Amino acid sequence: MSGFTKRQILTLTTGVAIGGASFRAAAQDMPAHERQLYEAARREGEITWYSGQYNAETSEAVGRAFNERYPGVRCNVVRSTSQVAFQRLSQDNRANAAQCDVFSSTNSGHFTQLKREGKLMQYRPVNADGMLPAIRNMDADNFFHTSFLGLFLMTHNTRLVPEAEAPQSWTDALDGKWKDKLAVGHPGFSGAIGVWAVQMRKMYGWDYFTRLERNNPQIGRSSQDPVTTLNAGERSVGLCVPVGTTALAISRGNPLKLIYPREGVLAAISPSAIPSNAPHPNAAKLFMEFQAGKGLSETVRRTFNEPLRPDVPPPEGGRPLADVTLLTPTLEEQEKGVPEVREAWRDTFGV
Amino acid sequence: MSEAPALPQGAAQAVPRRLSGRLARFEPVTLLWIALIAILLFLVAFPLGKLLVVSFETRGTGAFTLMNYVSAYGRSRYVDALVNSLILGLVSATMAVVMAVPMAWAVSRTDMPFKGLTWAVVLGAFILPPYLSAVGWILLAGPNSGFLNLAWRWVTGAEGALVNIYSFSGMALVIALNSFPLVFIFVKSALDLVSSEMEDAANILGAGTWTAMRKVSLPLVWPAIVAGFIIVFLEAIALFGTPAIIGIPARINVVTTQLWQFFEYPVRVEVAAAYAMPLLLITAGMIVVQKLMLARKGYVSQTGKGGERRPIKLGPWRWLAFGWCAMVGLMAVIAPLFVLLQASFAKAWGRGLAWDNLTFANYYLLIFEHEMAMTSIWNTIWFSATAATIAVLLALMIAYIVNRRLVPFGEALGFLAMAPFVIPGIVMAIGFYAAYASPPFALYGTATLIILAFAARFLPIAYANSTSAIRAVHPEMEEAARILGSGRLHAIRMVTAPLVKKALLGGWLIVFIVASRELSAAIFLVGPRTRTMSVLLYDLSEAGNFEVLAAFGGLLLLVTMVFVGIGMKLVGRDFMLRRN
Numbered sequence: 001m002s003g004f005t006k007r008q009i010l011t012l013t014t015g016v017a018i019g020g021a022s023f024r025a026a027a028q029d030m031p032a033h034e035r036q037l038y039e040a041a042r043r044e045g046e047i048t049w050y051s052g053q054y055n056a057e058t059s060e061a062v063g064r065a066f067n068e069r070y071p072g073v074r075c076n077v078v079r080s081t082s083q084v085a086f087q088r089l090s091q092d093n094r095a096n097a098a099q100c101d102v103f104s105s106t107n108s109g110h111f112t113q114l115k116r117e118g119k120l121m122q123y124r125p126v127n128a129d130g131m132l133p134a135i136r137n138m139d140a141d142n143f144f145h146t147s148f149l150g151l152f153l154m155t156h157n158t159r160l161v162p163e164a165e166a167p168q169s170w171t172d173a174l175d176g177k178w179k180d181k182l183a184v185g186h187p188g189f190s191g192a193i194g195v196w197a198v199q200m201r202k203m204y205g206w207d208y209f210t211r212l213e214r215n216n217p218q219i220g221r222s223s224q225d226p227v228t229t230l231n232a233g234e235r236s237v238g239l240c241v242p243v244g245t246t247a248l249a250i251s252r253g254n255p256l257k258l259i260y261p262r263e264g265v266l267a268a269i270s271p272s273a274i275p276s277n278a279p280h281p282n283a284a285k286l287f288m289e290f291q292a293g294k295g296l297s298e299t300v301r302r303t304f305n306e307p308l309r310p311d312v313p314p315p316e317g318g319r320p321l322a323d324v325t326l327l328t329p330t331l332e333e334q335e336k337g338v339p340e341v342r343e344a345w346r347d348t349f350g351v
Numbered sequence: 352m353s354e355a356p357a358l359p360q361g362a363a364q365a366v367p368r369r370l371s372g373r374l375a376r377f378e379p380v381t382l383l384w385i386a387l388i389a390i391l392l393f394l395v396a397f398p399l400g401k402l403l404v405v406s407f408e409t410r411g412t413g414a415f416t417l418m419n420y421v422s423a424y425g426r427s428r429y430v431d432a433l434v435n436s437l438i439l440g441l442v443s444a445t446m447a448v449v450m451a452v453p454m455a456w457a458v459s460r461t462d463m464p465f466k467g468l469t470w471a472v473v474l475g476a477f478i479l480p481p482y483l484s485a486v487g488w489i490l491l492a493g494p495n496s497g498f499l500n501l502a503w504r505w506v507t508g509a510e511g512a513l514v515n516i517y518s519f520s521g522m523a524l525v526i527a528l529n530s531f532p533l534v535f536i537f538v539k540s541a542l543d544l545v546s547s548e549m550e551d552a553a554n555i556l557g558a559g560t561w562t563a564m565r566k567v568s569l570p571l572v573w574p575a576i577v578a579g580f581i582i583v584f585l586e587a588i589a590l591f592g593t594p595a596i597i598g599i600p601a602r603i604n605v606v607t608t609q610l611w612q613f614f615e616y617p618v619r620v621e622v623a624a625a626y627a628m629p630l631l632l633i634t635a636g637m638i639v640v641q642k643l644m645l646a647r648k649g650y651v652s653q654t655g656k657g658g659e660r661r662p663i664k665l666g667p668w669r670w671l672a673f674g675w676c677a678m679v680g681l682m683a684v685i686a687p688l689f690v691l692l693q694a695s696f697a698k699a700w701g702r703g704l705a706w707d708n709l710t711f712a713n714y715y716l717l718i719f720e721h722e723m724a725m726t727s728i729w730n731t732i733w734f735s736a737t738a739a740t741i742a743v744l745l746a747l748m749i750a751y752i753v754n755r756r757l758v759p760f761g762e763a764l765g766f767l768a769m770a771p772f773v774i775p776g777i778v779m780a781i782g783f784y785a786a787y788a789s790p791p792f793a794l795y796g797t798a799t800l801i802i803l804a805f806a807a808r809f810l811p812i813a814y815a816n817s818t819s820a821i822r823a824v825h826p827e828m829e830e831a832a833r834i835l836g837s838g839r840l841h842a843i844r845m846v847t848a849p850l851v852k853k854a855l856l857g858g859w860l861i862v863f864i865v866a867s868r869e870l871s872a873a874i875f876l877v878g879p880r881t882r883t884m885s886v887l888l889y890d891l892s893e894a895g896n897f898e899v900l901a902a903f904g905g906l907l908l909l910v911t912m913v914f915v916g917i918g919m920k921l922v923g924r925d926f927m928l929r930r931n
Binding site for chain 1 (some may be wrong): 408409428492494495496517595598599600602603604608612614615616617698699700702716720721722724772784788789790792793795796819875878879882891893894896899
């Protein structure tokens with residue numbers, strides 16, 4: 001019993017010791033702008049990242065990669081769904097207690113709103129020059145920058161539904177034969193589901209969801225919840241699931257297969273930003289550099305997420321972006337639409 | 352030895368004689384009393400008062416308004432959530448009573464075999480956090496993939512499911528399986544006080560064992576059953592984790608998940624406060640009903656030290672009694688624990704038990720790679736330990752003052768100490784958020800705030816425990832010490848404290864355990880570095896990765912068990928019972 005406590009203390013102390021020892025070596029091979037920020041960030045000591053974009057495993061890996069690259073600046077990873085991350089941020093603000101240094105959400109509407117309210121810090125990461133041109137300049141005023149490029153589509157359990165019978169489009173899922181077989185996340189929690197609901201409403205009207213309700217989908221919270229549900233065989237078709245988490249599950253031997261719906265896939269091109277009251281502004285900027293640089297892209301591709309830079313190869317087995325139709329509501333549609341669909345969702349589904 | 356010299360010499364001479372005479376009789380305990388009132392106001396009264404005030408304020412301006420109540424109850428969906436919570440509380444509490452009362456009777460009054468096992472089950476169910484057992488039951492009773500339903504289909508060839516956890520009754524069952532120990536503890540300790548002579552009298556008059564139990568033993572412990580029922584009801588309506596994990600897929604909205612929605616952007620603390628008010632009225636109402644129900648009857652069964660207690664011989668029926676205990680234990684602890692452990696060592700839990708599915712990666716990830724897991728374990732231990740210490744010390748002092756009638760209006764202190772009992776944890780947390788999160792206190796996200804919230808939330812447990820401990824020590828022992836020249840505090844330290852030490856340790860342990868699994872009071876108060884295991888578990892449950900979640904649950908149980916083990920060594924196996 002006492003051995004457990006000792007080991008725990010040991011784990012903690014070695015962690016601290018390693019952090020202290022290797023920072024000089026790390027600073028050597030950094031470009032000048034990073035080294036400068038790193039120096040300042042080390043005095044702040046930590047950065048708190050509200051991470052709503054990458055899944056828990058990937059977020060933790062990003063935090064570790066950051067710690068390795070910048071010893072002495074500890075990254076506090078606070079992973080949750082995007083709506084919950086935003087809720088935490090609002091709660092912090094309401095209490096006048098700034099906690100968050102970098103905020104990442106799949107609901108881009110959060111950023112236009114925060115920007116308009118004057119709650120974001122202007123910063124352009126130098127490393128952003130090396131990002132894919134299409135996603136490089138998300139905000140002309142440099143209040144937020146792309147840190148996530150995620151595709152959300154459908155997936156099915158191959159043991160329960162043979163490929164030939166699987167739904168091929170978003171509307172196929174409305175067919176009565178999928179009653180009690182579907183799984184989906186919740187727009188009150190997941191940012192991506194909110195954006196997806198806005199897109200579906202734009203294409204088919206709210207009627208899409210009243211018809212979906214008749215098929216009694218199992219509602220989780222995160223957009224990744226259907227992956228778990230499908231792995232277990234609890235349900236057989238998942239709606240609006242992230243490619244990354246699904247591909248990771250497939251690589252572990254789960255019987256899933258991705259479906260690229262005919263109408264196109266939901267492309268979440270989502271940013272990160274520094275709140276204007278961030279307690280560790282230099283560390284926050286350093287983290288923004290890290291996200292725009294190769295560090296993030298190389299880390300996230302290992303768990304099957306799209307890199308943000310052309311100099312990092314795409315994850316194995318994914319379909320090239322050029323071959324896919326991408327659906328994305330505008331930033332304005334996201335900001336205005338997500339709160340609306342969230343309320344409508346609760347009226348339609350009861351939760 | 353006078354206590355007065357605390358005053359500086361010069362000042363003491365300057366004061367008139369009458370006042371100095373009064374000061375000579377002044378006891379430091381009076382100061383203590385004032386300090387205690389201040390602490391209780393800070394911990395209990397202020398957050399609740401603030402909640403009430405805020406519920407009438409306009410967001411941003413603070414102007415008086417009734418609109419919060421209109422927003423909170425103006426939509427049928429919000430009212431439905433309240434109704435759902437009430438029904439859920441009643442159903443869960445009824446189920447828990449049905450489970451626990453026969454168990455308590457069998458353990459306390461009969462010659463049922465393997466009573467130790469039953470104890471272990473009760474303790475296990477008490478330690479297992481509700482959200483963990485909810486996840487366990489999803490693995491067990493998901494309608495299509497749950498192991499129970501797979502087995503059912505395999506055996507019977509049926510199409511449908513045996514149990515659907517994603518349903519109202521499923522959710523109520525999981526909550527009952529988690530909270531029946533509270534009823535068990537209450538009823539068992541009450542039954543322990545009923546002497547066999549009462550049953551003998553019934554037997555002599557021709558009643559069999561069954562009738563005697565129904566007409567004599569159970570009615571005598573009616574107050575304990577009612578108290579247990581109310582506690583489970585309050586637990587059930589205050590739970591956040593289980594409704595979030597089971598209720599959302601089951602499409603059942605309850606008060607706690609609704610309160611959570613009011614914290615979505617823009618954070619509407621005012622509406623949340625207004626929404627919580629009727630809940631407070633309902634719980635307070637239940638206490639009144641309890642008082643009325645029990646008021647006009649006498650339940651005194653213990654008379655002095657007489658009264659023999661013999662186990663009732665059940666004959667072959669004792670195996671039925673054991674079967675019941677075993678079934679509850681299987682459902683409450685063994686089965687969910689087994690599937691959770693299986694999942695925690697699995698690459699993909701849906702693939703079940705197989706060598707190529709076995710991995711330590713989930714534990715490895717948490718212990719060596721996860722940024723927050725180890726910190727949150729440490730947070731949980733020291734937050735809970737500090738909160739338990741504060742609660743027990745505070746409760747001890749209040750109980751002492753109230754029981755020894757040292758001050759006028761002592762009852763008011765006792766009332767304040769018991770008040771959090773009727774406040775759902777999540778409401779308490781919102782009160783703390785409203786009162787202390789912002790400047791001038793600016794405690795949001797700090798360890799201090801979480802510790803204080805835990806201490807306040809579990810003060811009633813510590814208080815009930817301390818009261819019974821203090822009552823057991825006759826004042827004449829202290830009086831002997833005081834006659835020999837000891838001051839009040841010295842007498843407490845040298846005489847009373849050693850006598851109540853064991854009972855207090857037991858109380859400390861109970862508070863520690865319930866604090867270590869507390870989610871609803873923590874979820875609005877934590878900051879990035881002050882997340883507890885329960886909050887991190889909740890975050891993990893959002894990530895859809897049950898394997899890592901289960902492994903983290905395993906670690907949480909390990910930590911709790913270490914403390915329970917130490918506690919049992921120090922206090923004895925039945926530390927949970929010492930409160931009565």
